[in-house]
Amino acid sequence: MDLLKFNQTKLFASHFLLWVGVWFFYVYFFSYNTTNTLYVTWFSSILLPITMLTTYTTVYYLIPRYLMNRKYWLFGLYSTYVVIFTAFLTTVTMIGSFIFISNLQVENTPVMSRNLVFILILIYLVVGLVSFVYILNHNFNTLSRNKNLENKILDAQLHLKDQELHYLKKQIHPHFLFNALNTIYGFALKQSLQTPDIILKLSNLLDYILYQVTEKEVFLKQELDHIEEYISLEQIRFQDTLEVTIAKNDFDESIRVPPMLFLPFVENAFKHGAIVDGKLQIHMKFEVTKTQLFFHIENSTRNEETETETARIGLTNIRKRLELLYPNHYDLRVETPKNSYVVNLKISLHD
Known part of the structure; x- marks a missing residue:
């Protein structure tokens, strides 16, 4: 039970550090050529949940359910839906930030926050990185399980052979x-x-x-x-x-x-x-x-x-x-x- 709690705490801490790092990543990029730290902070903070939603949907739903099961067509279809939904939420965030944070003053908005394509690239850069780590970890765990299973089967075969050999010698x-x-x-x-x-x-x-x-x-x-x-x-x-x-x-x-x-x-x-x-x-x-x-x-x-x-x-x-x-x-x-x-x-x- 203690080990389970430790693993859960470790998982939560790793995810927390990941998203803190992503938030600083967004702040750094959107701060380019602007001094409006308030806008950058709020925009990055609003964009972070969208990135998290897109990432977790891809990693914990699309990849294991479709990609891992070799349902490539469905994976591509639903990934397209996710991209469209992410683009919609990002567009709403851009418009809302422009209205409520910058008070409709374009010159007060960071240059990087005005480009939808650039923002989607940033989001999917994070999604791609996390997905790569997830797939790599999944493959490693699968290989480890297969290796352990092979070792158990080999041990069982050797045990049976030893028993048979012992019987034959006796x-x-x-x-x-x-x-x-x-x-x-x-x-x-x-x-x-x-x-x-x-x-x-x-x-x-x-x-x-x-x-x-x-x-x-x-x-x-x-x-x-x-x-x-x-x-x-x-x-x-x-x-x-x-x-x-x-x-x-x-x-x-x-x-x-x-x-x-x-x-x-x-x-x-x-x-x-x-x-x-x-x-x-x-x-x-x-x-x-x-x-x-x-x-x-x-x-x-x-x-x-x-x-x-x-x-x-x-x-x-x-x-x-x-x-x-x-x-x-x-x-x-x-x-x-x-x-x-x-x-x-x-x-x-x-x-």
Whole structure:
């Protein structure tokens, strides 16, 4: 409420100062080549309300109602009416001032006050200036509102994207946890000395999946280390029926990627892969340069089992996440040669 009163007071003060300035402007011009200050003062004072009426009619009625709504013909028509009415009032003011102030003595009237066209030019000079400021302020406020609206829409979109990205990162297939726990249970029954090591690896991996996933980026080396931990856990479960190879070049260890960028592909290779000729074969390759990251993974499978509904949903979710993370900067290709399922992913690291 106090702010509203302050704004109203500020608006009133600015208008008051404007018209005081216009009054002095009129006094200055009509004082040219005359010493009749009484006439100049009264004439300027009478002309001021006419100027105010014309200005406010133009600024608060004609411009917002017709000009801003692109009704140019009506704006021109009603502006003409306003000019005629202003000219009529000005003429009445000139005649009245001549009769009642100068007592019908032409030599006592200022030269500038005898010219109707000149007076109308002065009035519309003020009208034009105020209208220009009004339109400029209106456009500025419109741009500010549009910018604020765009920012709100952008914030909402980013919030939705963050939520969707968070949801996609949190999608962990429970089968891996069940398999790992079953493996631990089996080793615990045998009282195997490997049990603590398995539990530690599972704990590290779960910490990465459940908590590190909230980070925007992690080091690529950290992502690869957790992939190797994941593979080592699966190696314990599959024993001699698993064959995994990982090829990677030397890369800058400062390179960062979103967490769990590649782990879903590895998880899918184990989940949807199949033992063929006594082995589940998984081959991975990482090639990293300053501008590009290439990832290749291939697993053995039976082609008739490749396109399961779960596999399609998993791949769709992965594509959604990539589109959120790298819009128009990635290329994901899936191939299904005989008894194999191949995924190739290229990511541009810089625009």
